[in-house]
Amino acid sequence: xxxxxxxxxxxxxxxxxxxxxxxxxxxxxxxxxxxxxxxxxxxxxxxxxxxxxxxxxxxxxxxxxxxxxxxxxxxxxxxxxxxxxxxxxxxxxxxxxxxxxxxxxxxxxxxxxxxxxxxxxxxxxxxxxxxxxxxxxxxxxxxxxxxxxxxxxxxxxxxxxxxxxxxxxxxxxxxxxxxxxxxxxxxxxxxxxxxxxxxxxxxxxxxxxxxxxxxxxxxxxxxxxxxxxxxxxxxxxxxxxxxxxxxxxxxxxxxxxxxxxxxxxxxxxxxxxxxxxxxxxxxxxxxxxxxxxxxxxxxxxxxxxxxxxxxxxxxxxxxxxxxxxxxxxxxxxxxxxxxxx
Numbered sequence: 001x002x003x004x005x006x007x008x009x010x011x012x013x014x015x016x017x018x019x020x021x022x023x024x025x026x027x028x029x030x031x032x033x034x035x036x037x038x039x040x041x042x043x044x045x046x047x048x049x050x051x052x053x054x055x056x057x058x059x060x061x062x063x064x065x066x067x068x069x070x071x072x073x074x075x076x077x078x079x080x081x082x083x084x085x086x087x088x089x090x091x092x093x094x095x096x097x098x099x100x101x102x103x104x105x106x107x108x109x110x111x112x113x114x115x116x117x118x119x120x121x122x123x124x125x126x127x128x129x130x131x132x133x134x135x136x137x138x139x140x141x142x143x144x145x146x147x148x149x150x151x152x153x154x155x156x157x158x159x160x161x162x163x164x165x166x167x168x169x170x171x172x173x174x175x176x177x178x179x180x181x182x183x184x185x186x187x188x189x190x191x192x193x194x195x196x197x198x199x200x201x202x203x204x205x206x207x208x209x210x211x212x213x214x215x216x217x218x219x220x221x222x223x224x225x226x227x228x229x230x231x232x233x234x235x236x237x238x239x240x241x242x243x244x245x246x247x248x249x250x251x252x253x254x255x256x257x258x259x260x261x262x263x264x265x266x267x268x269x270x271x272x273x274x275x276x277x278x279x280x281x282x283x284x285x286x287x288x289x290x291x292x293x294x295x296x297x298x299x300x301x302x303x304x305x306x307x308x309x310x311x312x313x314x315x316x317x318x319x320x321x322x323x324x325x326x327x328x329x330x331x332x333x334x335x336x337x338x339x340x341x
Contacts, residue, residue, distance in 0.1 A: 027086065027189055027190040027192070027193035027196050027223055028189050028192075028193060028223045028224075028227060028292065029220075029223055029224040029225075029227060029228070030066050030069075031224075031227055031228045031231075032189065032223055032227045032231070032292055033062075033065040033066050033069070033185065033186055033189050034062040034063065034065055034066065035062075035231070035233050035236050035292050035296070036065060036185055036188065036189040036192070036236075036292055036295045036296045036299060037061040037062040037063075037064070037065030037181070037182060037185040037186075037189075037296075037299070038058050038059070038061065038062035038233070039233065039236050039237050039240060039292075039293070039296035039300075040061075040185065040296045040297075040299035040300040040303065041053075041057065041058040041061050041062075041181075041300075042058060042237060043237070043240055043243075043296070043297075043300050044300060044303060044304070045243050045245075045300070045304045047307070048303065048304070048307050049144075049147055049151075049174075049307075051174050052177075052303075057178055060178045060179075060182070061178055061181050061182050061185060062182075063182070064178060064179050064181070064182020064183065064185070065182045065185040065186050065189065066182075066186070067179070067182055067183060067186060068082070068085065068086065068183060068186045068187070069186070080124055083124075084123065084124050084125070084126070084127040084128055085127070085128060085129065085131075085132035085187065086127065086129060086132070086187070086190045086196060087127035087129050087190065087196040087197070087201060088126065088127045088128065088129040088130060088196075088197060088258075089125075089126040089127055089198065089199045089201070090102075090197055090198055090199065090262055091199055092199075092265075094259065094262055096126075097116060097119065097121045097126045098112055098115040098116045098119065098121070099115065099119060100115070102130060102255040102258050102259050102262070103252070103255045103256075103259070105130055105251075105255070107251070108131075109128050109131040112128060112131065113128070129187065129190060129191060129196065129197075129258070130251070130254050130255065130258060132187050133184070133187045133188065133191065133254045133258075134250050134251050134254050136180065136183050136184035136187055137184055137250055137254070137302055137305075137306060138250065139180045139183070139184075140177065140180050140181055140184050140302075140303070140306045141306040141309050141310050141313050142310075142313060143173060143176055143177040143180050143310075144177065144306055144307050144310035145310040145311070145313040145315050145321070145322055146173050146315065146337075147170070147173055147174070147177060147310075148310055148311060148322040149315055149322055149325055149333060149336075149337065150166055150169050150170045150173060150337060151170070152322070152325055152326060152333060153166055153333035153334055153337060154166040154167065154170065156333065157333075157334060162334050165334075165338065166334070166337070169337060181303065184299065184302065184303075185299050188295050188298050188299045188302065189292075189295045189299075191257065191258055191261045191295070191298075192261055192291050192292065192294050192295030192298070193223055193291065194261060194262070194264040194265040194267075194268045194291070195219055195265070195268070196261075197258060197261050197262040197264075197265060198262070198265045200213075200265060200269070201219060202217050202218065202219035202220075203215045203216050203217055203218055203219070204269065211269075211270075211273070212273065213269040213270075213272070213273055214269070214272055214273065218272060218277075222272075222277060222284075222288065223288075226277060226284065226288065227288055227292070230284065230285040230288070231285055231288055231289050231292060232289075235289045235293075236289055236292045236293045236296060237293075237296075238293075239289055239290055239292075239293030239294075240293045240296050240297045240300070241293070241294070241297040243300065243301060243304060244297075244301055245301050245304045245305045245308065246301065246305060250309075253302075253305070257298050260294075261294075264291065267287075268287070271283060271284065271287055310322065311323055315336070316330075316336055
């Protein structure tokens with residue numbers, strides 16, 4: 001039985017959250033993030049660049065999926081900008097502390113932060129996960145656009161010196177692509193952990209609590225040691241959904257996915273209250289396996305979308321695309337790629 005959600009006054013939240021430091025909790029820990037990255041790579045749709053299907057690439061993405069957590073505690077300027085990328089505080093109605101839902105967020109992070117400040121809320125405290133996800137997706141799409149372009153240039157180039165440069169450029173771009181997929185994987189994984197979508201990010205907190213949900217700090221114990229001890233990679237793979245790419249604009253697709261993740265906040269707390277995460281109870285493992293599988297499915301789908309969209313992404317200041325290059329409307333691909341103009 002689901003608890004009825006209740007609105008919480010944004011003004012009160014603004015006061016409460018300005019006194020709280022950003023959470024240092026990670027989603028899933030190293031084990032869970034690796035599972036999401038590797039599972040998605042093992043279930044890629046057909047037709048993507050061949051190097052993405054290799055064992056080395058699968059392993060690399062799994063390792064790179066940990067990166068945004070490894071960045072933490074680098075220093076004030078770095079941490080204040082990057083730590084809020086992992087989360088967004090939504091109240092129990094699914095409304096952001098900027099006063100709007102996920103589908104109504106401003107087009108840019110700058111506008112979003114301006115809306116938060118207008119309500120007296122510190123953007124560093126409440127997070128910008130939808131924007132970090134959209135940014136990571138667009139970066140992977142840009143990588144893939146250049147993978148297409150380099151391959152086309154190599155196929156057309158006759159000069160052996162230029163072809164050698166193009167092969168080195170391809171290797172570099174492949175390495176960058178794997179790293180950037182790992183970053184996207186991390187933020188998709190964060191979103192799949194429901195507490196990253198909520199004001200109740202580490203237990204219910206100091207909010208109205210008519211259902212008596214736990215106020216203990218359950219965030220890290222569940223996604224760290226519990227996942228390592230109770231969730232298997234095979235079960236995550238088996239739990240993935242069929243490939244289902246989104247056809248909308250990137251921020252609309254991100255909003256839709258995050259709305260689905262947000263709906264799991266109350267079920268997680270209900271399961272914890274019912275004892276589902278206690279030793280010997282299988283329900284907790286089943287639930288967190290489903291969440292990891294969901295994150296892997298979302299990542300797999302976004303990678304398919306990125307490859308699709310890469311053919312029409314701008315590749316130069318003239319806003320030409322791979323399709324322009326393919327049609328011969330860019331006379332010197334080598335010159336474009338080297339930048340020696």
